[in-house]
Amino acid sequence: MQSKHTQKIHLSDQQRKDLELIIRKRKSGQSLVLRAKIILAGAEGKSLLGTAKKLKCTRETVTRWRKHWVERSDEQATLEKLKEAPRPGTPPKFTAEQICQIIALSCDKPEDHGYPFSHWSENSLAMAAVDTKIVPSISQRQVGRFLKSGRHSSR
Structure with a gap:
C-alpha cells in the first residue's frame, strides 16, 4: 500500500536505465546522483x-x-529533467567574449599595446580593457577574478 506521503513516479524503461547510469557513472556530480x-x-x-x-x-x-x-x-531527456531550472536574477555584466578578450590581453606584452611597463597588474589590465573598448568599465578585482578562474579551468 502506498503512503499518502508518497508521490508516485512512473518511469519508462529507458528513463530507469538513464537514472541508473547516472548513479553508476564516476563523473556524475553529487547533486545529479542525489536527484x-x-x-x-x-x-x-x-x-x-x-x-x-x-x-x-x-x-x-x-x-x-x-x-x-x-x-x-x-519528451525531455532524462538528464534535462534532472537539471536545475534557470534562476531569475541580474544577467551577467560581462559576456564570455569580453572575458576571453581580457584574458587574451593578459597574455600579450603591455609594450605591444603602448604601455610603458613590462608586466600586467590587475589594475593596468582593467585600464587597458577600458582603453581598448573591450568593456566600458571594470574593476581590478573583477579582472583578478577572471584571471583566477582562467587558471583553475586549465588544470
Missing part, C-alpha cells in the same frame, strides 16, 4: 520522509525534485 536516487526511490513507491532519511537530505529536497520530475515533459 536520480530521489526519482528512482519515488518510482519504487518509497515515502518522502523515508527517502530523505536514506539519502541524508531534507524532505523538501525530495518533494522538490519529485515535483520537478512529474511536471517536466516526458
Whole structure:
C-alpha cells in the first residue's frame, strides 16, 4: 500500500536505465546522483520522509525534485529533467567574449599595446580593457577574478 506521503513516479524503461547510469557513472556530480536516487526511490513507491532519511537530505529536497520530475515533459531527456531550472536574477555584466578578450590581453606584452611597463597588474589590465573598448568599465578585482578562474579551468 502506498503512503499518502508518497508521490508516485512512473518511469519508462529507458528513463530507469538513464537514472541508473547516472548513479553508476564516476563523473556524475553529487547533486545529479542525489536527484536520480530521489526519482528512482519515488518510482519504487518509497515515502518522502523515508527517502530523505536514506539519502541524508531534507524532505523538501525530495518533494522538490519529485515535483520537478512529474511536471517536466516526458519528451525531455532524462538528464534535462534532472537539471536545475534557470534562476531569475541580474544577467551577467560581462559576456564570455569580453572575458576571453581580457584574458587574451593578459597574455600579450603591455609594450605591444603602448604601455610603458613590462608586466600586467590587475589594475593596468582593467585600464587597458577600458582603453581598448573591450568593456566600458571594470574593476581590478573583477579582472583578478577572471584571471583566477582562467587558471583553475586549465588544470
